[in-house]
Amino acid sequence: MNPRGVAAHNPLLQRGAILLNVVGGRPGGSGVAAIDVRREPKPGLWQGLFRSESARGYALTTPMLAVLFLTLAAPIALLVLYSFWTQMGLYLDQTPTLANYERALGAANYRTLFLRSLGISSLVTLITVGIAYPIAYFVAFRVRRGKFLWLIALTVPFWTSYLLRVFAWKVILGYNGVINSGLMQLGLISKPLEFLLYNPTAVIVTLAHAYAAFAILPIYVSLEKIDRSLLEAAADLGDGPFRRFMRITLPLSLPGVIGAALVIFVPTTGDYVTPALVGGPSGTMIANIIQVQFGRVNNWPLGAALAIASMTAVALAAIFAIQALRIAVARVR
Amino acid sequence: MAIDNFLSIQGVSKRFGGTLAVNNVSLDIARGEFFSLLGPSGCGKTTLMRMIGGFAMPDSGIVAIDGADVTALPPNARPTNMVFQSYAIFPHLNIADNIGYGLRKLKLSAAEREKRIAASLAMIKLEGFGQRRANELSGGERQRVALARALIMQPKVLLLDEPLGALDKRLREAMQIELRELQRRLGITFVFVTHDQDEALSMSDRVGVMSKGKLLQVDKPKALYERPGSREVASFIGTMNFFEGRVLEAAADSLTIETKEISRVAAKPNGARAFAVGDRVLVAIRPEKLSVSSTPASVNSVQGRLHAVSYLGDHHLLQIIVDGIREPFIVLAPSDGKGLDENAMPDSAVWVSWPADGAIILPAA
Ligand SMILES: Nc1ncnc2c1ncn2[C@@H]1O[C@H](COP(=O)(O)OP(=O)(O)OP(=O)(O)O)[C@@H](O)[C@H]1O
Ligand SMILES: [Mg+2]
Numbered sequence: 178m179n180p181r182g183v184a185a186h187n188p189l190l191q192r193g194a195i196l197l198n199v200v201g202g203r204p205g206g207s208g209v210a211a212i213d214v215r216r217e218p219k220p221g222l223w224q225g226l227f228r229s230e231s232a233r234g235y236a237l238t239t240p241m242l243a244v245l246f247l248t249l250a251a252p253i254a255l256l257v258l259y260s261f262w263t264q265m266g267l268y269l270d271q272t273p274t275l276a277n278y279e280r281a282l283g284a285a286n287y288r289t290l291f292l293r294s295l296g297i298s299s300l301v302t303l304i305t306v307g308i309a310y311p312i313a314y315f316v317a318f319r320v321r322r323g324k325f326l327w328l329i330a331l332t333v334p335f336w337t338s339y340l341l342r343v344f345a346w347k348v349i350l351g352y353n354g355v356i357n358s359g360l361m362q363l364g365l366i367s368k369p370l371e372f373l374l375y376n377p378t379a380v381i382v383t384l385a386h387a388y389a390a391f392a393i394l395p396i397y398v399s400l401e402k403i404d405r406s407l408l409e410a411a412a413d414l415g416d417g418p419f420r421r422f423m424r425i426t427l428p429l430s431l432p433g434v435i436g437a438a439l440v441i442f443v444p445t446t447g448d449y450v451t452p453a454l455v456g457g458p459s460g461t462m463i464a465n466i467i468q469v470q471f472g473r474v475n476n477w478p479l480g481a482a483l484a485i486a487s488m489t490a491v492a493l494a495a496i497f498a499i500q501a502l503r504i505a506v507a508r509v510r
Numbered sequence: 511m512a513i514d515n516f517l518s519i520q521g522v523s524k525r526f527g528g529t530l531a532v533n534n535v536s537l538d539i540a541r542g543e544f545f546s547l548l549g550p551s552g553c554g555k556t557t558l559m560r561m562i563g564g565f566a567m568p569d570s571g572i573v574a575i576d577g578a579d580v581t582a583l584p585p586n587a588r589p590t591n592m593v594f595q596s597y598a599i600f601p602h603l604n605i606a607d608n609i610g611y612g613l614r615k616l617k618l619s620a621a622e623r624e625k626r627i628a629a630s631l632a633m634i635k636l637e638g639f640g641q642r643r644a645n646e647l648s649g650g651e652r653q654r655v656a657l658a659r660a661l662i663m664q665p666k667v668l669l670l671d672e673p674l675g676a677l678d679k680r681l682r683e684a685m686q687i688e689l690r691e692l693q694r695r696l697g698i699t700f701v702f703v704t705h706d707q708d709e710a711l712s713m714s715d716r717v718g719v720m721s722k723g724k725l726l727q728v729d730k731p732k733a734l735y736e737r738p739g740s741r742e743v744a745s746f747i748g749t750m751n752f753f754e755g756r757v758l759e760a761a762a763d764s765l766t767i768e769t770k771e772i773s774r775v776a777a778k779p780n781g782a783r784a785f786a787v788g789d790r791v792l793v794a795i796r797p798e799k800l801s802v803s804s805t806p807a808s809v810n811s812v813q814g815r816l817h818a819v820s821y822l823g824d825h826h827l828l829q830i831i832v833d834g835i836r837e838p839f840i841v842l843a844p845s846d847g848k849g850l851d852e853n854a855m856p857d858s859a860v861w862v863s864w865p866a867d868g869a870i871i872l873p874a875a
Contacts, residue, residue, distance in 0.1 A: 409565055410598035412585040414612030414663065424611075428602045 259481035269478070277482035287466070287483065294463040294487070295494055297377055298445035301384040302438050308385070309392035309437060314426075316393075317400035328397065335390040343454050346383040350374040350455065375457025383451050388444075392437040399433025400426070423509045431506055435499055442498075446491045463487050515574075516541035516699060517562070517667055522571030524557050531557040532568070533723035539667075539701065539716075541576075544693050546702045546710040549720035550746065555703045556595075556671055558720070562701060563669050564588045576666055591660035592669040595676075597652045599644035605655055606631070606640035612663045630658045633692075650681045657689075667699045674709065686713055707747050711735065719743050737780055741792055741872060750794050751839050754874055757789045765871060767791060771834040772812045776866040790874040797842035799868035802828060807863035814839060816860050821845070830862055 260277050263270040281287055316327045334342070349355045350373040357369035373379065403426060411421040449464035456462065463483065470480030515538035524532040532554045539545045547555045560566040562573055564585035573581045580588050591612075600608050610627045618626070631637050634654035644652060653673055660668055673689075674682045690713050693700050704710050710717045711731040718728040719742075727739045738744035741752065755769035765785060767775040775793060779785060806813070814832040821827075828841040839862050 404596065404598065406594050406596050406598040407600060409585070410592070410594060410600070410659075411611070412565075413563060413590075413592045414659070415586045415615040417584075417586055420614075425600065 256481045256484055259478050260485050262478045264476045264478050277478050278486065280479060281482040281486050287463075290461065290463045290466055291487065291490060293377070293461075294446050295490060297380055297384070297460075297462060298442050298448075299494075299498075300381055301388065301445045302442040304381065304385045305388050305392045305441050306396070306434060306437055309389055310396055310434070313393050313396035313400055313433075317397055317403075324401075328394070331393055332390040335387075339387060340450065342387050343383055343451050346379070346386065347374065347455055350379055350382070374455055375460065377456065377460045379455040379457075380452050380460045380462070383455050384445050384448065387451070388441045391440045395436040395440065396430060396433040399430040399436075403429045428506050428509070431502070435502065438498070439495060442495060443491055447487065515539075516543075516576055517701070518572075518574040519558075519562070520572045520574075522558070522561060522568045522573065524554075524561060524566060524568050526557075530723050532561070534571070535720075535723075535725045536571075537718060537725060537728065539699060542697045542699055544690065544700045544702065544713060544715045546704055546714040546717045547720060548704060548707060548710040548717050548746075551705055553720045554723040555705075555720055559592075559669050559671055559701060559703050562667065563590050563592045565592075589666040590669055591663045591665035591667075593653075593656045593660050593671065593673045595671045595673070597644075597656040599647075599652055599655055599659075601644055604640060605636070605642050605644070605647070608644070608655060609640075609659045609662055611659060626662060630662045633661075634658045649676050650685065653677065653685065657692075661692075661696070661698070665698065667701060670700060670702045672703055672705070674704075675706075682709075689713065711747070719746060721746070736870075738794070738870065738872070741794070744794050744870065744872065749797050749840055751797065751800070752792055752794050752837070753835055755791055755793055757785050757787050757791060760785050760787050760789075764866070767793060767871070769793070771832060772810070775869070776809050777869045777871050778867045780870055785871065785873075792872040792874045794870040794872055795864055795868060797827070797840045799864050800839065800841040800843075800862055801864070802830070802841055802843055802860050802862055804860060806861045809863070809866055810869075811861050811863040813859060813861055816856055816858050818856065830860060832862070 261273045261275070263272070263274055263276065312331065316324055316331070320327050347354070351357070352369050352371065352374070354373070356373060357366075360366045361369065407425055407429070408421055411425045416424060446462075447464045449462065449468050452460050452462040452465055456465075464487070467480050467483045467487070470476045470483060517537075517539040519535060519537040522532060522535050523530065535558060547558065549555050557566060561568050564580070564583055564587070568581065571581075572579060575589055585592075599605075600611065603611070606627050609630050610623055613623055613626065627640065628637075631640055634657065636651060636654060636658075639647070639651070644655070647655065653676070657670075657673070670689075674685050677685060686709060689700075702710075702714065711734070714731060716728060716730055717734055719726045719734065721742050727734065727743045729737075734743065734747055738747060738750075744750045745752075753769055753771065755767040755775060757765060758768040758774065759766040760779075763778060765777045765779055767777055769775060777793065785791060801807075812832055814830040817829040817831045817838050819826055819828055822842075822845075824845055826843045826845050828843055829838040830841060831838045841862060
């Protein structure tokens, strides 16, 4: 499975699908209802159906659900199926077996990769949300005019291709890169630093940068929505700026923070481009191994088992983290 | 009630860009007083109130509460609490936590906190609503939660910014009575902002009338109605008929005024204002002071044409056009048939008259 397939959750893509819906679904539907009215004065079945809110809702979401089913559910089902089979050279042995999962979860090298991937994406999530929150806060609360321009300016770097941005970091961190040649020019170092590139830190820096815009926007939206009189009411009831932030602003912006964290955590755990380009051997992540199983090694069942295990791990970790965050914020009261 | 200066505002001004929202306002409010700020939309009521609460800093002037200068203090350090126009109920907390929000500062035991919240819920007659969320309450219930949340802090001054504006007429009238009773019982000083003159007059000990950032007049409701100090106040509070004139004779207890349309109007000077012969004045008469008949009266009578009659139950509202006066006279006549002929037709000629002490004489602007 292509781990970047998560992009199907991208809100922009979803909006595109809904638009398609409106264009494709509505006129046909009302057309049918209109014909019914002419033929038969009594409210017919069709008319009843199109009058009902929920029927109309289902009608509008059906194409979307169909697309989701074809592009997400079916491949995942296939993946699950594969993960119980065995690769025998060029042939697949379709006798159900748990051997792939035993290998995926039991082998020490895979476990290391799982933990490293979760560790790296957790750190990326923390760092990115940590950087994005103050920026979003600044734009939402301090900028008075031209908020829109600020948001565009903040996201302009992200209009370039993801790959280009990863390469840009390669250029910055590389052996003959911007940092090294700069420091050498200044005479601060005599030979290039080698620890900049090809390690987990390089992966974290690159990913954190790549996902910053995705974090700023949901947090900004949730902050912008907060009614300013709530903050005044909190001040009126005795809270200083810090208390007010902890008791009002943070809990009310939590949906944005959770959204941002998910948008970063889920795809970064499965990212294979960045670790492949800037990670080096010590920065390899689980998705790189999955890719190898589906590619060079040609062991799809093992690749499938690794992918399913990784997906489950991400889901569990995300649910756990969200619950922990909710409880922590609720306790501030 | 003696006017001591429990809440004292001295020479306060606030400018937003080009608009002077509050223009050199000075005002003293007594302990335990129910004070209303009344004025048309945009006249600076909210801005003045926000400066009392600490949400806005005055450009100049002083705000003092109970003898302490609070001008530079933030809201959380002031002995005031506010009921916001939008109620500002915290959506992520239930009603009990909303009401208890400000108690954190007092570091109460859990049991004491619970007790106070329960008492507060009982006060606003919302027992058993503690676990609900704001969006599960009606507008009137939300308004009471906002009130309870502020009152539980036992503020020295409670600020209310059009707290009843979002309620329907019946609920608003019921809440007016409840609020007034609550204020009497608790003895807390209320500063109440409204643009509804009936509300201000019926609830308040004193009313301050504002217009375009200025505080025009501060007085008891009755005095404000019967002795408005200027044309603006007179026309903002109740309905008023105006015409201009010049003082012809001025004695200690009587004035004779000459106008273009009505020769020699007899009037009595009201208030402490003294007029001299030749002064240009404005004659202001309430609709209920005017009477209408088919024959001229002995004093202050003017002939006009009946323009429109509207029935208001126990009264008729008449509009009478007098040649030379731009606005028609508005007359409130009892419906018992006295005065006006029952079958008076539009356009029939009638006489409008008023007693000498029925008119308010104001200096012409
Ligand atoms: N934050 C602000 N920035 C700029 N101008 C403001 C601001 N707050 C108020 N004003 C202006 O100051 C003037 C007074 O506003 P204010 O809100 O005090 O009026 P108000 O008497 O409360 O009116 P309303 O009855 O409509 O609430 C208005 O002209 C308003 O446009
Ligand atoms: Mg206002």
